[in-house]
Amino acid sequence: MIISWNVRGLNKAGKNKDVALRLLKISPAICILVETRVKEDKASAIRNKLGAMWAYSDNYEHHGNGRIWIMWNETKVQGDFIMWCTAIYAHNAIERRYQLWKDIEGIATNTHDSWMLFGDFNNVLSSSDRIGGNPVLEKEFKALEEMMLRTGLYVKDSIGDHYTWFNNQCNNPVYSRIDWLLGNSKWHQDNQTNKLHVMQPERYRKSFKFPNIIASEDGFLEAVEQNWKMPLEGQPMYRVWRKLYRLQKVILDRSKDIQGISQQISQARENLSSAQQDLIDDRLNADKIQRAKECLQDIIHLTTVEENILRQRSKVNWIKLGDSNNAYFHATLKSKFSNAYIGLLKDNDGNGITDQKMILKEVTEFYRALVGKPASGLNKIDLEIMREGKQLQRDQCASLTALVTEGEIHKVLKKMSDLTAPGIDGYGAKFFKSSWNIIKIDLCMAVKDFFENGRLYRVVNNTVVTIIPKNAAACSIVNVSQAAFIPGQHIQDHIMLAYELIRGYSAKNGPPRCMIQMGIKKAYDSVDWYKVNNELSDNVQAKRGLR
Numbered sequence: 001m002i003i004s005w006n007v008r009g010l011n012k013a014g015k016n017k018d019v020a021l022r023l024l025k026i027s028p029a030i031c032i033l034v035e036t037r038v039k040e041d042k043a044s045a046i047r048n049k050l051g052a053m054w055a056y057s058d059n060y061e062h063h064g065n066g067r068i069w070i071m072w073n074e075t076k077v078q079g080d081f082i083m084w085c086t087a088i089y090a091h092n093a094i095e096r097r098y099q100l101w102k103d104i105e106g107i108a109t110n111t112h113d114s115w116m117l118f119g120d121f122n123n124v125l126s127s128s129d130r131i132g133g134n135p136v137l138e139k140e141f142k143a144l145e146e147m148m149l150r151t152g153l154y155v156k157d158s159i160g161d162h163y164t165w166f167n168n169q170c171n172n173p174v175y176s177r178i179d180w181l182l183g184n185s186k187w188h189q190d191n192q193t194n195k196l197h198v199m200q201p202e203r204y205r206k207s208f209k210f211p212n213i214i215a216s217e218d219g220f221l222e223a224v225e226q227n228w229k230m231p232l233e234g235q236p237m238y239r240v241w242r243k244l245y246r247l248q249k250v251i252l253d254r255s256k257d258i259q260g261i262s263q264q265i266s267q268a269r270e271n272l273s274s275a276q277q278d279l280i281d282d283r284l285n286a287d288k289i290q291r292a293k294e295c296l297q298d299i300i301h302l303t304t305v306e307e308n309i310l311r312q313r314s315k316v317n318w319i320k321l322g323d324s325n326n327a328y329f330h331a332t333l334k335s336k337f338s339n340a341y342i343g344l345l346k347d348n349d350g351n352g353i354t355d356q357k358m359i360l361k362e363v364t365e366f367y368r369a370l371v372g373k374p375a376s377g378l379n380k381i382d383l384e385i386m387r388e389g390k391q392l393q394r395d396q397c398a399s400l401t402a403l404v405t406e407g408e409i410h411k412v413l414k415k416m417s418d419l420t421a422p423g424i425d426g427y428g429a430k431f432f433k434s435s436w437n438i439i440k441i442d443l444c445m446a447v448k449d450f451f452e453n454g455r456l457y458r459v460v461n462n463t464v465v466t467i468i469p470k471n472a473a474a475c476s477i478v479n480v481s482q483a484a485f486i487p488g489q490h491i492q493d494h495i496m497l498a499y500e501l502i503r504g505y506s507a508k509n510g511p512p513r514c515m516i517q518m519g520i521k522k523a524y525d526s527v528d529w530y531k532v533n534n535e536l537s538d539n540v541q542a543k544r545g546l547r
Contacts, residue, residue, distance in 0.1 A: 001028040003199070004087070004119045004179065006165075009037040010046050020050045026199075029076035033069040034089035034120050040066060068119075083187055084111060088119035094140060097123060101147040108151035114187040117153065121180050125155065131163070131238070133174035154188060156181040160198035173245075208248050208426035211255050212418055213308040215434040223250050225438045236445040237455060243442065244427060261306045268298045404451050406444045410436065 003026065010016055010033070023031060031054075038046050040060045047056060054071040067089050086107065090097045104117065123144045127136040148154070163175040181196050214220055227250050232239050272295035279288045345353045345362060353359050392400070413436070416429035432439065450456050502515055 001026070002030040002032070002085070002118065003028045004032040004034065004181075006034050006089075006120045006179070008035050011038060011042070016046060016049050023050065027073075029073055030085070031071040032087045032119055033071065034087070035067060036069050037065050037067075039064065081113075083114035083116060083190070086115070086117045088117055088121055090120060090122040092122050094123075094143075097121075098143055101143055104153075105147060105151055108153070108184075111184070112186075114184070114190050116156075116181060116183040116187050116191075118181050120178060122178050123180075124176060124178060125180070129162075129177040131175045132172065132242075133167075148182065152184050153182040154185070156183060156188070156191075156196045158196040158198050161200065162198070164198060208252070210251060210427045210431045211258060211309060212428065212430040213258060213305055214251070214254050215430055217254065220254065221435065221438065223254060224435050228435075228438050228442075235455060236442065236449040240439075240442050240446045243439075248426065258305055258309065261302060261309060265299065265302045265306060268295065268302055271295045272299060404448055406440065409444055409447055410440070 005019075007015070007019055010019065019033075036046075043058070043060070043066060047054065050071075053073050053075070055074050057070045058066045059068045060066045068087050070087055086104075088100075090100055108115075121144065123141060124130055124136055125141050125145065129141075130136050158181075163177050164179040165176045167174045179198075183191070224247065227247050228243055230246070232242055232246075234242065272292065275288065275292040275295045279285070279292050282288055342356075342359055345359045347353060347362055353362055413429065413432055416433075418428070418430040418433070420429040432443070504510065505513060505515065
């Protein structure tokens with residue numbers, strides 16, 4: 001594993017310890033630290049705190065603060081030559097980066113082996129690589145783009161958050177993608193199966209999750225409306241995303257009362273016990289009677305709140321509230337966490353795999369084989385035979401490609417469970433349902449903008465996109481035997497049918513019978529889109545795509 005990390009200084013003891021612990025946890029073979037800000041006379045002391053397993057190379061010869069440290073674990077980096085690796089830390093002024101691009105071009109002319117460039121380029125590559133702040137201008141990425149074309153360098157696709165830099169400002173936040181991994185053709189060929197992960201920083205607080213319980217509190221909608229109506233410029237989808245982010249502080253402030261709910265319940269029970277003991281000593285005292293009643297009401301309220309919270313976390317929506325199922329909910333959460341772990345997996349040869357990396361590789365290869373590879377040749381589609389089957393009428397085609405309406409968006413939202421898992425923004429369906437009259441204009445504009453103009457910000461693309469059903473037109477061309485596509489029917493119906501058919505196979509009497517198991521790939525896993533687009537172009541005229 002090779003990692004590149006902009007540490008933004010290593011002089012502070014706390015930062016030094018944090019980096020050391022993270023490196024110990026990740027355990028890379030090679031680590032590139034940039035923007036270290038450590039003077040050369042202090043480098044040895046700082047490096048000793050990072051661990052004794054590292055060997056170092058740096059650029060103190062060219063910069064007094066040693067902006068780049070290359071570290072490698074000598075027990076892991078051994079053997080023959082594999083590739084060239086260039087560590088990058090570019091200047092934050094665009095004019096100062098031009099010389100770096102020229103230097104890279106000079107290296108490229110003498111490099112014919114596998115070559116990668118990894119680090120902080122301080123440069124975007126497209127208009128979508130920044131959210132917030134000033135719009136991206138062409139001059140910001142044109143020079144880098146031209147250098148890449150001249151040198152034959154290409155970006156390695158990444159997994160994880162798209163943005164790698166944040167200005168840590170609450171009022172004017174800016175997110176940018178300025179860290180890249182570039183490689184020449186030889187390097188990309190040699191590393192097709194390797195993945196580039198944009199790792200998340202260590203978080204010392206839990207990520208935001210909207211607690212459904214506060215949606216029913218007094219003043220909640222008023223607080224949402226006041227915050228939501230604050231003006232914000234930008235494209236529709238960007239405004240929704242920024243308003244949701246801005247609203248998090250309001251939600252967190254209102255949810256402080258439900259934090260530490262278990263401790264609050266314990267304290268409430270102690271208060272009730274004390275009140276009841278005082279009442280035993282003076283049973284006719286009206287004030288003590290009232291205090292005991294209030295303590296009991298506090299416990300009832302707090303336990304109800306706790307049950308709502310646990311219900312949302314466990315996502316068990318077939319149990320109704322009011323039965324005090326707290327122990328069950330805790331068991332459900334524990335079961336979910338344990339089920340998310342695969343301790344042993346057997347491959348096709350029956351060999352047991354316990355290493356997590358090998359398990360991940362085996363699962364990936366299984367599904368890659370299941371989906372299949374592009375066919376080298378397919379028979380021409382017979383349009384006459386296709387026309388003999390079920391087809392959509394023109395009015396049905398028109399309805400499937402019609403513009404999305406506010407009513408359809410609201411209909412889809414109402415069908416979603418309140419316990420739907422939230423996306424990266426932390427908001428589940430309950431928030432959107434309860435606040436619909438406040439947020440519907442912005443939300444509908446964002447959805448319509450996507451379907452009409454195809455604009456989808458990367459941060460939104462990381463969340464679950466729900467397909468909006470148009471009508472039952474599509475069902476008219478689906479055979480009734482395909483239960484999964486028919487409203488009111490379920491895949492489980494076919495499972496039960498198969499069970500009924502084979503349950504008597506073990507009986508001694510009766511006619512001979514047999515059962516055939518067939519593996520049929522899904523149709524959309526095997527579509528040759530080239531033939532569809534070229535041979536059916538007169539029949540399929542999708543301007544915005546079928547939805």
